[in-house]
Amino acid sequence: MSRFECTDHMKSFLQELPKCEHHLHLEGTLEPNLLFKLAERNKIQLPSSFPKNIEECSKRYASFEDLQDFLNHYYVGMSVLITEDDFYDLAMAYFTKAEQDGCLHSEVFFDPQGHVERGVSVDLVVKGFDRACRDATKKLGTTNKLIMCLLRHLPASNGMETIKSVEKYHQQGIIHGLGLDSSEKPFPPGLFIDCYKEIKQKYPNVGLTAHAGEEGDYNYVIDSLDKLGASRIDHGINSKQSNELLARLAKNKTMLTMCPLSNVKLQVVKDVGELPINLFLQSDVPFSINSDDPAYFGGYILDNYISVHTRFGFNINQWAKIVNNGIEGSWCDDKRKSELKQILQLVIDKYTPLL
Numbered sequence: 001m002s003r004f005e006c007t008d009h010m011k012s013f014l015q016e017l018p019k020c021e022h023h024l025h026l027e028g029t030l031e032p033n034l035l036f037k038l039a040e041r042n043k044i045q046l047p048s049s050f051p052k053n054i055e056e057c058s059k060r061y062a063s064f065e066d067l068q069d070f071l072n073h074y075y076v077g078m079s080v081l082i083t084e085d086d087f088y089d090l091a092m093a094y095f096t097k098a099e100q101d102g103c104l105h106s107e108v109f110f111d112p113q114g115h116v117e118r119g120v121s122v123d124l125v126v127k128g129f130d131r132a133c134r135d136a137t138k139k140l141g142t143t144n145k146l147i148m149c150l151l152r153h154l155p156a157s158n159g160m161e162t163i164k165s166v167e168k169y170h171q172q173g174i175i176h177g178l179g180l181d182s183s184e185k186p187f188p189p190g191l192f193i194d195c196y197k198e199i200k201q202k203y204p205n206v207g208l209t210a211h212a213g214e215e216g217d218y219n220y221v222i223d224s225l226d227k228l229g230a231s232r233i234d235h236g237i238n239s240k241q242s243n244e245l246l247a248r249l250a251k252n253k254t255m256l257t258m259c260p261l262s263n264v265k266l267q268v269v270k271d272v273g274e275l276p277i278n279l280f281l282q283s284d285v286p287f288s289i290n291s292d293d294p295a296y297f298g299g300y301i302l303d304n305y306i307s308v309h310t311r312f313g314f315n316i317n318q319w320a321k322i323v324n325n326g327i328e329g330s331w332c333d334d335k336r337k338s339e340l341k342q343i344l345q346l347v348i349d350k351y352t353p354l355l
């Protein structure tokens, strides 16, 4: 498989591009140092099978058998999050790191059910995350939106209760999107029709997305579009299995939120070079490049961009198209989109003579 050099100029270019992140689980940004610090602060006894220190974590994170193997670890890891400040600190650490990577707009997932089922109040989760979103805008100048995900391994009735429990945050415009995550294959999108219908009817401005086509086949993508009304798809890489679906995604400008390093760590592909990125570009299917659970998968957004560059060797115009599609597919307003596009043009002008 070919490898392309990522020169210092190219790295600076990738860093300065006004990137948008659309597929990032805040709980997946829990770095081992913060995890152990919070375990101590909150007097949480982790199970004996859990890594004991940072070194053991890096061994455990070297590779996961599959999505379920990762999720089993991820749900235990998040058990150290207890207070509003814990959620604030977690999100603020991510926003800070993302801004250093040149990510100017983030739409981030959180899993309320993963906290409520441990006895943590949903109010404290949302308040901590929302405060971090506001502070990141004030202190870093980035824009951020919260997307609440439902865990598909829990019954849809529990998802419905979760939706009811955050009603006031929808009314206040604090939650901007609904997503669906966790174990994919045994829990197809159709199980959650009523949850998506409820949100669509009550809050028509809330964006709808769903994880689909990560381990499940392309029919999970079709069902997410048809049954849930999703306007974008998280992962979606198995859309490559159907030309008809690719044409539909291109026609409707339905963005796929790809996560290259995640796909390698969860053994969806052996190498980033196997991802259908050229197929999506040729088919005019918009996609963005994201980090998913960076504390576990060994890289934040810039690392993911660099991993794609070293396998695909894109030129400045191809990168500009990818970043532009990410801006277009964002759920921010037109004013913010045009600010981001202006920055994109400045970066292109700066690097055109250098690359």
Ligand SMILES: Nc1ncnc2[nH]cnc12
Pocket: 025, 028, 067, 074, 181, 182, 183, 211, 214, 262, 292, 293
């Ligand atoms: N990659 C992923 N797929 C499904 N659920 C997740 N939750 C956190 N990361 C996930």
Ligand SMILES: [Zn+2]
Pocket: 023, 024, 025, 181, 211, 234, 292
């Ligand atoms: Zn994900």
